[in-house]
Amino acid sequence: MDHPLILVVNDDGITAPGLLALVEAVQPLGEVVVVAPDSPQSGMGHAITINKPLRLREIQLVKGIRAFQCSGTPVDCVKLAVDKVLHRAPDMCVSGINHGSNSSINIIYSGTMSAAVEASLEGIPSVGFSLLDYSHSADFTAAKIYARFVAEMVLKYGLPKHSLLNVNIPKGGVHELKGLKICRQAHAKWEEEYIERLDPMGRPYYWLTGKFVNYDKGEDTDEWALANGFVSVVPVQHDLTAHHVIPVLNETWDLEAVSQIGLHEAGGESYNP
């Protein structure tokens, strides 16, 4: 594609070093426009702002690139970018580079990935990038190289309809990384423990902490790839249907009974909470 229009978003906010790294990674590939939250939005998932208005302000971020800060969530940034900044769907959307992992189930809590999902819902080839380093001063050198490679592949080959990519990059120099693996999402979860303390008025408050637990040792998973020095690329879909469960429910549930609900009601029988 000749000089594609590339939307860059993130969830760590407009001042995050990871956003600049992603701009630098994709800037040689086309025309780049940035729309990012004006404050950190980690853990916002697919939240959208319904009950209040949004603000959008053009700022100077990198010379030669249009950049806007938005008062909303990462998903709001994508929606506003398409409708009010670009006035069309961009040719690609890249989100990140997130400071910290979005592998496995983290995708579901991640503003970075939700922004990419939203762009994909709008038919835009879309990728979320995350570096396994929470530090503000993380080294994005290797991450930028892999981000450019993935962006080039997406621009060159496109992505199958209704799919996007979740790319996670291990910590380490470019010579320490072993390459890139196409993976599935590992079945892992967070085991929560809330810290419980008393505030200065003696009232309890709770603060989320947790431990990431991976039950899935498959060598085709993103967790395996990352633990073994590979960049993980998980293709993601937004059809959440568990198709294999449809016949299970049709076979086991008492669907005869439910077809009688109206009749029972008519007859004054007991099926009434």
Next chain:
Amino acid sequence: MDHPLILVVNDDGITAPGLLALVEAVQPLGEVVVVAPDSPQSGMGHAITINKPLRLREIQLVKGIRAFQCSGTPVDCVKLAVDKVLHRAPDMCVSGINHGSNSSINIIYSGTMSAAVEASLEGIPSVGFSLLDYSHSADFTAAKIYARFVAEMVLKYGLPKHSLLNVNIPKGGVHELKGLKICRQAHAKWEEEYIERLDPMGRPYYWLTGKFVNYDKGEDTDEWALANGFVSVVPVQHDLTAHHVIPVLNETWDLEAVSQIGLHEAGGESYNP
């Protein structure tokens, strides 16, 4: 199961009539505990509260039932309920009854469904319920009957691992509804348009509006079921991997090139953003 422990959550907040309707629907089935947001949380998706503490306060909602209001998101409510209120995973989690549809792609924005997804991630059989009526004074009579039926089925037969249910109920009296259909999620989307206005200081603001567009006319979809008077039950999974895309990427991408990235770097070649 003998007197199961049932967690009831929602996203419309602790004062929503739909929450009371759901409590009434499941109260005869076991011991019910409510943990719900202290304010409306529609559109919060899978957001979690990371950067500030949460509050939890026991309140009087329905006689004989423990109920708590929480300052966080619907997903926070589930996490806090398990860790700090119940001190164990409940036997079932039901979320809703949402005032308004969560069919098709709405699931991805929905706090109601995200709460159910979170419970499912913790291994709890879980269902989100929504009524296709946004009104505060909506009639939940038929919705309660179907919610109880579904809850009974889930308690009786369980749910396959890593799956939960998204149940949507059309508007209408119990005799108008035609029964219940097990469905897949329709491929539909929102087409956004932001209202753009000036505030009293003359600065622009943007407010989300949109039109729901369904491109998927399949008679096995939730949209078809709802349009034809059926309650829709979509089994939902939290593995977001687009498994069919893995071989596509492996076949088309220049993965040879990426395995050379470290070497290129060592040789001082150009693959460096």
